[in-house]
Amino acid sequence: MKSFALFATLLAAISSTLAHYTFPSLIVGGTTTTAWEYVRETNNYVSQDPVTNVNLTDIRCYTSTTNAISSTATVAAGATIGFACDNTMYHPSVVNVYMAKAPSNVSAWDGSGTVWFKVYQITAVTNGGTSITFPAEGQSTVNFTIPKNLPTGQYLVRVENIAIHAASTYGGAQFYARPFPLACGQVSVTGGGSGTPGPLVAFPGAYTGYEPGILINIYSPIPATYTQPGPAVWTG
Secondary structure: OHHHHHHHHHHHHHHOOOOOOOOOEEEEOOEEOOOOOOEOOOOOOOOOOOEOOOOOOHHHHOOOOOOOOOOOEEEEOOOEEEEEOOOOOOOOEEEEEEEEEOOOOHHHOOOOOOOEEEEEEEOOEEOOOOOEEOOOOOOOEEEEEOOOOOOOEEEEEEEEEEEOOOOOOOOOOEEEOOOEOEEEEEEEEEOOOOOOOOOOEOOOOOOOOOOOOOOOOOOOOOOOOOOOOOOOEOOO
């Protein structure tokens, strides 16, 4: 068991030096749009380095250097949209997708405040300590449904892929931004309803870095259960 733990630690260290990835494109109407057309260009658009400190403002949209905005895609409430990765999510990882309603023009808003609610997640699968698998691993897209009862308006939509292959120490979890940090896309939701999204969280503030789904050793012992970071998904 000790030799397996050592091998896993070495594997995680090696994999952490490999190329990373971003989420530069929104998927609208089944079409992958041009990179950074509807997604705010993140600081790591060249380096692809992830965010590892959940207390930084960059955990929100990862645009402290680029100060980017994007065009705004029009999508209908109840429609399926997504984010396309420029690689595959090849690390053991989980995914969360959040949205936040802009007070007015989303292009003039930075997403600050306790305004974010989760609309989708891809979590890990466990079976009592025998194995842990990651359905997001190897995928190149994250597709989800805009809740039908989401009020009409302009929104930031934020995807995060939390890589936990080297997360047994504080700060080891990597948030890939394209936003991971993430990526923040801009959308205008039409035909919405009268729902009240929640629970609401802020970025930074949603995570401490000590959550059991972020500070975790996935190798030895194999976790019996996995707790997805963040609030419950709001389905509308």
